Amino acid sequence: MAIHPADRIIVALDGMAPDQALVFAAQVKGLCWVKVGLELFVQGGPEVVAQLRDQGLRVFLDLKFHDIPATMAGSCRRAAALGAELITVHACAGSEALQAAQAAAVEGAQTAGMPLPTLLAVTVLTSWEEQRLQRELAITQGIAERVPALAELSARAGIGGCVCSPLEAAALRAQHHEPFALVTPGIRPKGAAVGDQARVMGPAEAIAAGASQLVIGRPITKAEDPSAAFAACCAELVG
Secondary structure, three states: OOOOHHHHEEEEOOOOOHHHHHHHHHHOOOOOEEEEEHHHHHHHHHHHHHHHHHOOOEEEEEEEEOOOHHHHHHHHHHHHHOOOOEEEEEHHHOHHHHHHHHHHHHHHHHHHOOOOOEEEEEOOOOOOOHHHHHHHHOOOOOHHHHHHHHHHHHHHOOOOEEEOOHHHHHHHHHHOOOOOEEEEOOEOOOOOOOOOOOOOEOHHHHHHHOOOEEEEOHHHHOOOOHHHHHHHHHHHHHO
16 A cells, blocks of 8 residues: 655654644645754653644654663653654663563554554664764764664664664665665755755655655754645655
8 A cells, every 4th residue: 555655754853842833734735744953852851742742743742761771661661651653772782671662652652552663773873973983983884784773673672663874774674674764864955055954855756766754854843835845855755
């Protein structure tokens, strides 16, 4: 069954206060998915997730949990109980923490009567460039080796997908077939500025490369007409 383009696009509510985020999300016609990141969650708390869900939206909770296994498990259990359907965890927390997070997220959702979430492992943030990764973190693995290694670690731990640069999607999809999710930030529609992302691609290209869903922020949220910008992104996927 074909997936509707609107289900492929997750609009990042970054840089907004909770009230702004709720008003914005309500005004974009056809919007299905929103991303709640650290800044919005710190300001709005769990309530903002509930309020967005009350508006009929599906929530990607992007808090990138990275801690000891017990803490990651507790955090993911609570995030899933809120109704977040996508939840990020750092792959470099290791397999024990990832397994604990996955089991707890399922338990949290089931106990609360919420949809089962998909945990997404963060491999290498899209703002990293290889030379700086090596220089600042003393990681000798290149990004092209490190990303698939961390994705494999995550898949073996039972994690349902990962966040990746669109430039990494094709290689990861070759290794991890559907339903393993590949969610890609760093998407820039036609005519949009690159901003602070180092590794970017257009919406249709990213889906063709194997991405499941796309995270798009400023090209939609800062547009003069966000509904039109969202519709244009959907049209790029169809056309």
